[in-house]
Amino acid sequence: MALYFLPTAHPFCVPSSPSLSLATQTHLYNPINCSVKRQLTLCKAVNQSSVHPPILTKRGLSISFLTTFVLSFAGEGSHAAILEADDDEELLEKVKKDRKKRLERQGVIKSSTKETGYLQDLVYKLSEVGKAIENNDLPKAASVFGSGTDTDWVQKANIALNKLSASPEEKNEVDTFNSSIASLISSVAKNDVESSKIAFVSSASAFEKWTSLTGLIVQLKGL
Numbered sequence: 001m002a003l004y005f006l007p008t009a010h011p012f013c014v015p016s017s018p019s020l021s022l023a024t025q026t027h028l029y030n031p032i033n034c035s036v037k038r039q040l041t042l043c044k045a046v047n048q049s050s051v052h053p054p055i056l057t058k059r060g061l062s063i064s065f066l067t068t069f070v071l072s073f074a075g076e077g078s079h080a081a082i083l084e085a086d087d088d089e090e091l092l093e094k095v096k097k098d099r100k101k102r103l104e105r106q107g108v109i110k111s112s113t114k115e116t117g118y119l120q121d122l123v124y125k126l127s128e129v130g131k132a133i134e135n136n137d138l139p140k141a142a143s144v145f146g147s148g149t150d151t152d153w154v155q156k157a158n159i160a161l162n163k164l165s166a167s168p169e170e171k172n173e174v175d176t177f178n179s180s181i182a183s184l185i186s187s188v189a190k191n192d193v194e195s196s197k198i199a200f201v202s203s204a205s206a207f208e209k210w211t212s213l214t215g216l217i218v219q220l221k222g223l
Contacts, residue, residue, distance in 0.1 A: 115160035177206040
């Protein structure tokens with residue numbers, strides 16, 4: 001016998017279980033409704049997956065942060081290397097200039113034997129004055145100075161100091177020395193022991209610092 005299945009939208013009854021009475025409980029099954037619900041469920045799942053962003057885990061955040069840090073550090077390292085190279089070039093250029101100035105200064109000093117002799121005499125005279133002041137013998141110190149700032153060895157020392165001074169620091173020490181030696185001569189003339197001692201220390205310190213700046217400290221004896 002031929003069976004024909006006609007499409008229909010009407011539901012038909014299907015028994016839920018053999019143990020239940022066919023007359024008491026049935027389930028309605030509608031093939032069209034089931035298909036529509038299934039499609040809606042699938043669409044909803046797809047939409048939800050596209051709306052919500054991917055979940056970031058702690059491990060993922062750590063890796064991202066580490067990568068950013070490494071890249072940033074690498075960039076800073078390259079910049080620091082460039083700056084360091086520039087600093088090295090500037091330092092090398094400064095060393096070259098300083099060496100050139102030092103060689104020029106040594107040439108001037110070697111050719112200034114007369115002025116170096118004046119300064120050596122200054123060292124000897126200051127040593128005599130210092131010993132006299134230490135012994136409270138100001139008349140002896142006064143005899144070394146002679147006519148004061150106009151005495152021959154003081155004048156010649158000033159000529160040498162001015163000629164061999166190049167930098168502002170050296171010239172500043174020369175000014176300090178001249179002021180101190182004038183105060184020393186005045187204090188000795190007044191027979192003021194304490195003031196003479198202070199002025200002598202100031203004079204000797206200024207001269208010694210000047211010789212250190214010029215490099216003459218290694219050539220002059222008695223310092």
